[in-house]
Amino acid sequence: MARIELDNITKAWGDVVAVEPTDLTIDDGEFVAILGPSGCGKSTTLFMLAGIYAPTGGEMKFDGHVVNEVEAKDRNVGIVFQSYALYPHMTVRENILFPLKFKDIPAGRAPEMVEETARLVQVEEFLERRPSQLSGGQQQRVALARALVKSPQLLLLDEPLSNLDATLRLSMRTEIRALQRRTGVTTILVTHDQIEATTMADRIICMSRGRVEQIGAPEDLYRRPNSLFVASFIGAPPINTLSGNATGNAVSLGDSVLALLGEARGVVTVGLRPEHLQFADQGLPGRIDGIEPMGREILYLVKTPLGDLRVLEAGSVPRRSAEQEVRLHFAPEDTLVFDGASEDRLPDVHAALAEETKKRA
Amino acid sequence: MANFALFLGPALVLLALFFVFPVIVDIAIAFTDMGQTLQVKEFTTKNFERMLGGDRRLSMALGLTFIYVLGTLAIFNVTFGLVLALTTTAIPDRVGSFFRAVWLLPRMSPSVVYALLWAWVVDPTERGLLNQFINGAFGFEVYDMMNDHPMMLIILANGFIGASMGMIIFTSAIRSIPEHLFFAARADGAGGLHIVWHVILPAIRWPLSFITVYQTLSLLVSFEYIWLITNGGPFFDTTVYALYVYQRAFEHGQYAYGAALALVLVVIGIAAALLMWRFMDMKRLLQQPRIEVQ
Numbered sequence: 096m097a098r099i100e101l102d103n104i105t106k107a108w109g110d111v112v113a114v115e116p117t118d119l120t121i122d123d124g125e126f127v128a129i130l131g132p133s134g135c136g137k138s139t140t141l142f143m144l145a146g147i148y149a150p151t152g153g154e155m156k157f158d159g160h161v162v163n164e165v166e167a168k169d170r171n172v173g174i175v176f177q178s179y180a181l182y183p184h185m186t187v188r189e190n191i192l193f194p195l196k197f198k199d200i201p202a203g204r205a206p207e208m209v210e211e212t213a214r215l216v217q218v219e220e221f222l223e224r225r226p227s228q229l230s231g232g233q234q235q236r237v238a239l240a241r242a243l244v245k246s247p248q249l250l251l252l253d254e255p256l257s258n259l260d261a262t263l264r265l266s267m268r269t270e271i272r273a274l275q276r277r278t279g280v281t282t283i284l285v286t287h288d289q290i291e292a293t294t295m296a297d298r299i300i301c302m303s304r305g306r307v308e309q310i311g312a313p314e315d316l317y318r319r320p321n322s323l324f325v326a327s328f329i330g331a332p333p334i335n336t337l338s339g340n341a342t343g344n345a346v347s348l349g350d351s352v353l354a355l356l357g358e359a360r361g362v363v364t365v366g367l368r369p370e371h372l373q374f375a376d377q378g379l380p381g382r383i384d385g386i387e388p389m390g391r392e393i394l395y396l397v398k399t400p401l402g403d404l405r406v407l408e409a410g411s412v413p414r415r416s417a418e419q420e421v422r423l424h425f426a427p428e429d430t431l432v433f434d435g436a437s438e439d440r441l442p443d444v445h446a447a448l449a450e451e452t453k454k455r456a
Numbered sequence: 457m458a459n460f461a462l463f464l465g466p467a468l469v470l471l472a473l474f475f476v477f478p479v480i481v482d483i484a485i486a487f488t489d490m491g492q493t494l495q496v497k498e499f500t501t502k503n504f505e506r507m508l509g510g511d512r513r514l515s516m517a518l519g520l521t522f523i524y525v526l527g528t529l530a531i532f533n534v535t536f537g538l539v540l541a542l543t544t545t546a547i548p549d550r551v552g553s554f555f556r557a558v559w560l561l562p563r564m565s566p567s568v569v570y571a572l573l574w575a576w577v578v579d580p581t582e583r584g585l586l587n588q589f590i591n592g593a594f595g596f597e598v599y600d601m602m603n604d605h606p607m608m609l610i611i612l613a614n615g616f617i618g619a620s621m622g623m624i625i626f627t628s629a630i631r632s633i634p635e636h637l638f639f640a641a642r643a644d645g646a647g648g649l650h651i652v653w654h655v656i657l658p659a660i661r662w663p664l665s666f667i668t669v670y671q672t673l674s675l676l677v678s679f680e681y682i683w684l685i686t687n688g689g690p691f692f693d694t695t696v697y698a699l700y701v702y703q704r705a706f707e708h709g710q711y712a713y714g715a716a717l718a719l720v721l722v723v724i725g726i727a728a729a730l731l732m733w734r735f736m737d738m739k740r741l742l743q744q745p746r747i748e749v750q
């Protein structure tokens with residue numbers, strides 16, 4: 096098991112900078128997720144940790160030892176690729192055995208280790224099959240077994256669940272997390288699925304365009320996002336964002352005004368999460384413009400003087416109808432306010448309904 | 457039935473015209489006494505008796521052919537072709553493409569030019585390229601490859617051209633291996649040679665077998681460069697079977713005997729192909745089609 100430190104690590108191909116200088120520390124035994132949209136440098140970061148790509152600059156340390164020059168084969172890192180990358184001509188047994196060929200294993204121990212690991216990920220019935228004779232989920236578990244069999248000091252998972260159906264994805268999430276707890280291996284999961292990240296990881300590293308936007312517990316990223324990007328990326332359905340001009344303790348949005356707790360000037364963006372907006376007897380007036388049932392919740396699109404807002408309400412049957420006039424309420428501490436230019440969050444500023452809006456029946 | 461004729465018709469006609477028909481003619485002539493005058497006086501089996509009876513040059517040609525085909529194949533067309541493909545795909549792409557282009561040059565130049573080049577390379581005087589090093593630079597005695605090691609010369613000359621075909625086929629096969637497999641192997645702890653053995657070779661089994669069978673057959677019947685460079689000499693030291701057939705039929709005018717010899721070459725070719733087919737389990741390599749054809 097290893098503690099991972101990245102010190103100013105960067106990777107570029109010619110002019111294309113895939114990963115900008117990044118500092119990062121991952122504790123021994125921790126499970127972190129790298130979350131970000133397609134092309135933001137997640138795989139590149141993972142491949143540098145695995146030793147597959149050499150960083151363009153900076154230092155990478157495992158347990159305090161610089162590993163920049165250590166080859167992939169000598170790093171003892173297990174990796175599961177998005178494509179699984181199982182060896183097609185080998186059986187499942189041979190695939191899982193493969194990493195052990197290059198390690199000093201006491202004679203006769205290797206076959207046992209293969210079977211133990213296969214049991215761990217529940218592929219022991221398929222040991223004699225070839226990868227092409229397995230389903231996607233089974234292949235994924237074989238890839239996991241191949242990564243785990245050598246007891247790596249670091250486990251890297253590159254979007255391992257993206258090819259699975261929703262049910263299997265759910266059960267694999269739980270399985271992988273349980274497996275990681277049992278083995279205690281430091282694990283980095285790459286994903287662009289925020290639910291995957293928030294449900295599985297101790298900490299989330301949110302990346303955008305080659306840069307780390309924020310590192311923190313899922314709760315931190317949700318409640319206290321550093322930037323508009325993180326706020327928009329975390330949370331589903333996505334946060335409502337409204338831009339307007341702030342004048343000290345008020346901000347004009349659309350045809351209306353919100354009060355500001357704390358002070359801001361110039362262009363700001365106010366973020367209101369759909370799940371933090373409630374229908375009420377008093378408050379912001381609006382008219383329902385669209386209804387999207389989402390299973391256990393209903394998403395309403397509401398036209399208000401501030402702009403169009405998504406509102407989430409529990410229940411599987413819509414209790415409101417289109418064109419209905421409604422009132423919306425939200426708690427000021429749930430609102431997020433961002434500087435319009437830098438898109439950084441203004442930590443001490445919140446938005447609230449103006450007094451006259453509140454009073455209108 | 458109409459579709460059948462439409463789709464297979466052209467191929468069958470070509471096959472009949474350029475393969476079946478010549479073989480039939482060859483068989484027919486093989487059982488005559490056709491000579492320089494092209495006249496047939498009798499139908500006879502004496503050509504085959506002569507082959508079995510004691511054509512000493514024939515058994516020698518067979519032996520030389522075996523050495524020539526096996527040597528060229530094992531050293532160059534397969535092994536060296538594979539080495540070229542492995543090395544030029546392992547280095548940066550531009551450099552790799554450049555080296556492959558260099559190896560393709562002889563294939564693109566006319567055979568006579570290529571043969572002349574070899575004649576100059578092994579010229580047994582101090583003017584020859586090889587001797588400029590051996591004799592000129594290091595002061596050893598002048599080396600006459602054409603006389604001292606003629607078999608080596610024709611293997612080298614054919615191999616330098618032949619290797620490029622394997623190189624091209626193997627290169628594209630290696631290129632088509634998913635990149636992640638190499639990444640996975642490296643992360644699993646495999647070094648360069650392990651990757652070649654456990655990832656690359658299994659993935660290119662089919663092109664390897666194909667090149668082996670195909671090149672065996674083409675080496676068996678081709679003699680162009682041998683004819684141009686050594687003309688079968690010195691004495692008969694590089695007269696391989698195909699060249700021997702040519703000499704008998706067209707240089708000595710023994711058309712009937714040449715036809716009989718050629719017939720045996722066809723049989724040897726088919727036998728070799730079938731044997732290798734079995735040996736390399738080609739049926740399994742040629743995967744079953746995934747769609748059904750009525």
Ligand SMILES: Nc1ncnc2c1ncn2[C@@H]1O[C@H](COP(=O)(O)OP(=O)(O)OP(=O)(O)O)[C@@H](O)[C@H]1O
Nearest residue numbers: 108111112113132133134135136137138139140287
């Ligand atoms: N070999 C390469 N040469 C040049 N540019 C590359 C190379 N590999 C990746 N890139 C670029 O680097 C950036 C980051 O790529 P990376 O594969 O890390 O993205 P990612 O976050 O894993 O995306 P995805 O979620 O789609 O897998 C992309 O803009 C990509 O175009």
Ligand SMILES: [Mg+2]
Nearest residue numbers: 137138139253
């Ligand atoms: Mg990726």
